[in-house]
Amino acid sequence: MGRAHRPAGHLGLIVIAGLVALFSLVPLGFIAWVTVDVGWDTVRTLVFRGRVGDLLINTVLLETATLPITTALSIALAWLIERTRLPAAGVWSWLMVTPLAVPAFVHSYAWIGIAPDMHGLWSAVFISVLAYFPFIYLPIAATLRRLDPAIEDAAASLGLNPWRVFWRVVLPQLRPAILGGALLVALHLLSEYGLFVMIRFDTFATAIVDQFQSSYNSPASNMLSGVLVLCCILLLGLDGLLRGSERYARVGSGAIRPVQRHRLGVFMAPALLLPLVVTVLALGVPVFTLLRWLMIGGIKVWQNEILGTAFGETIVLALAGGILSMLVAAPMAWLSVRAPGRLQKLLEACHYYVGSLPGVVVALALVTITVRVALPFYQTFATLIAAYILLFLPRAMVGLRASISQAPVELERAAMSLGKSPGRAVWLTTMRLAAPGAAASIALVAMGITNELTATLMLAPNGVDTLATKFWSLTSEIDYVAAAPYALLMVVLSLPLTLLLQSQSKRTAGQ
Structure with missing residues (x-):
């Protein structure tokens, strides 16, 4: 019964999701390839x-x-x-x-x-x-x-x-x-x-x-x-x-009553x-330090063409990486909700695992591959965006999957009954309802890219500076005054992420 209700076009989405899963396995394949390529004697010498x-x-x-x-x-x-x-x-x-x-x-x-x-x-x-x-x-x-x-x-x-x-x-x-x-x-x-x-x-x-x-x-x-x-x-x-296999879910009807908060008394x-x-240690010190360096530098630290260029390049990379990551994650997010199965779960695991890999490993894998077999792509925007997609694919998946799961599948079926193709039906119904989740996914990925350092340092084309890499080059030269504006702009761009995370946390709890 459930199989009959699946959109006929989901096989094509499985193929696309499979290609993305293979792409996400590139870092692991790189490690295996290099290990075999250098030989056991070299591995033993370098590792042990x-x-x-x-x-x-x-x-x-x-x-x-x-x-x-x-x-x-x-x-x-x-x-x-x-x-x-x-x-x-x-x-x-x-x-x-x-x-x-x-x-x-x-x-x-x-x-x-x-x-x-x-x-x-x-x-x-x-x-x-x-x-x-x-x-x-x-x-x-x-x-x-x-x-x-x-x-x-x-x-x-x-x-x-x-x-x-x-x-x-x-x-x-x-x-x-x-x-x-x-x-x-x-x-x-x-x-x-x-x-x-x-x-x-x-x-x-x-x-x-x-x-x-x-x-x-x-x-x-x-x-x-x-x-x-x-x-x-x-x-x-x-x-x-x-984690084990214990269950923690509440089973039963009825609403959870409000919590009675404890009095602190003498422990207030x-x-x-x-x-x-x-708050003072985690927020006060960074804010104080930034303001201190900015006051020392005065208006001159803001009168810098490179600051505007780095800000613009950061925004462009963040938006491009965010939008592309969302589009790449969309087929798997839809399949995990609308057409779950063993193969789909395996593909989904490949989408998620890459988020646990350090950025330096992903970057090194892409550096080695481009140098050895695709030299024209070495230190290009394409390779840098590919690294961002790999690193932040799980972030894009989370928001999309949650939004798609809240869109009624009956709307897709109704659209198809009116003569729309499966892909057109999904686009006109589910994806429109999932737009807020897609926007949240883009924001989450964009904020991650704004603060990303190692992959950008290793893969960015010559002459391209983001806020993070320019901040890093200035601090490496012990020029903390000139670095302060870059740090402040990163914090300002990242604040929406924290507001989004807190809002989603409270919305999940029903507050």
């Missing part, structure tokens, strides 16, 4: 050496130190804001998401501006927590809004005090949100380049870019990227094991102190 061991130790220390601190901080903030009578909870909720508008490497720039001696592991952990905690805070806060407080009331009626109710009832239900956010942070820590270079902390991403800049297409950088991909795969596998002052300190 002291330098790789040092980078692995740094990576493990960074992940194991940052994730617990970030998780504990996010849980505490989300609980205070969503479940207690904290004054101005709505304002704090927005402020806890706003640090995402500040690129991670701008956080480093800000802190180095007031503490030039910051470097090493604990500086990396400190800045990483401030830059990335919203990734865990957001899903936890959204989950707390959706939880039915009747479950907590039932536990309390059995004699459990508030702390035991939290540990035994609430925290287990936050597990998927915590793990999902922690995975995002862990993958960002693997892929981040600018943050760690500025504070002189070596990671695989910094080592790969350094090796690439010193020797284009070197076997050493290729092998390091292979190890980095293995680290990503291990993180994804560990996430799957920790320290409770207010936590979000205040986080």
